[in-house]
Amino acid sequence: MDRIDYKILAALHDNARISISEISRMIAMSQPAVTERLRKMEDQGVITGYRAELSPTKLGKHTTAFVLFKSNSCKEFEAFGEASPEIIDLYRTSGEYNYLMKVVTESSETLAAFLDACHVFGFSTTLVVLSTRFEDKSLVEGIED
Amino acid sequence: MDRIDYKILAALHDNARISISEISRMIAMSQPAVTERLRKMEDQGVITGYRAELSPTKLGKHTTAFVLFKSNSCKEFEAFGEASPEIIDLYRTSGEYNYLMKVVTESSETLAAFLDACHVFGFSTTLVVLSTRFEDKSLVEGIED
DNA sequence: CCTGAAAATATATCGCC
DNA sequence: GGCGATATATTTTCAGG
DSSP states (O other): OOHHHHHHHHHHHHOTTOOHHHHHHHTTOOHHHHHHHHHHHHHHTSEEEEEEEEOTGGGTOOEEEEEEEEESOHHHHHHHHHHOTTEEEEEEESSSOSEEEEEEESSHHHHHHHHHHHTTTEEEEEEEEEEEEEOOOOSSOOOOO | OOHHHHHHHHHHHHOTTOOHHHHHHHTTOOHHHHHHHHHHHHHHTSEEEEEEEEOTGGGTOOEEEEEEEEESOHHHHHHHHHHOTTEEEEEEESSSOSEEEEEEESSHHHHHHHHHHHTTTEEEEEEEEEEEEEOOOOSSOOOOO
């Protein structure tokens, strides 16, 4: 993992569908060399996947919320969580609550219905997202030459 | 936006570097037709980008936390937020706190230093992530044939 | 580890239905 | 909207430093 690897990661974080040839031009290295470095980073698990980012709004999902949750039937709650399409992210956390989840629903009504379903497993505090300032800032610094 | 479009989105959410030819084989449609549908969804903003997902741990970032923040100097705080590489996501929220951010740092020590820097702008409650059950579940259902 | 060249794939751009 | 055919790019593979 040297500076060249970080540049490759930065390019792919910015646009995961960029061609390897284009990266190779950007960093002035042959295309097979970039391919090989990339393959190694994938094998090592530095890169965990490539995802298209979709607009919730354009897909009819107009409400995003973070739900803090306290459950004492963790196993059941986690099974419920995996089966719930509304839950996009699920984390175990320290503090008064033991879970935090990001929830995306069509409307505040469907959010309320989802929360009702959750309350079989424990209790919650909900923070509704009013606006997203930014998301998915890169973990790798834009290293300049 | 019909079922075919959803299948294309599902494929790209699962693997953003899949070739269009491979998608066209999966859904039994010609490659130019898939290319055209994809171009339209990009133009309409249904797809907002393509991102490589990186492993924080493999990049030396061992601490993830969600920080609830209350600030009454919002403008200054947001400028600080954009300039802080530790803040991966930043949201405005309803409730007692007006911001929620996802923060990724090398260690709990660097998290503490970051929180100290934040406290110029307001006060915070921090939930440290103990483990990630899942992240980035697809917004589009895996529609079966 | 890297480069360079050649073979195999993939994508962009047609004209046509 | 979608298809097939073709031209251009890209990726894979591999011999050689």
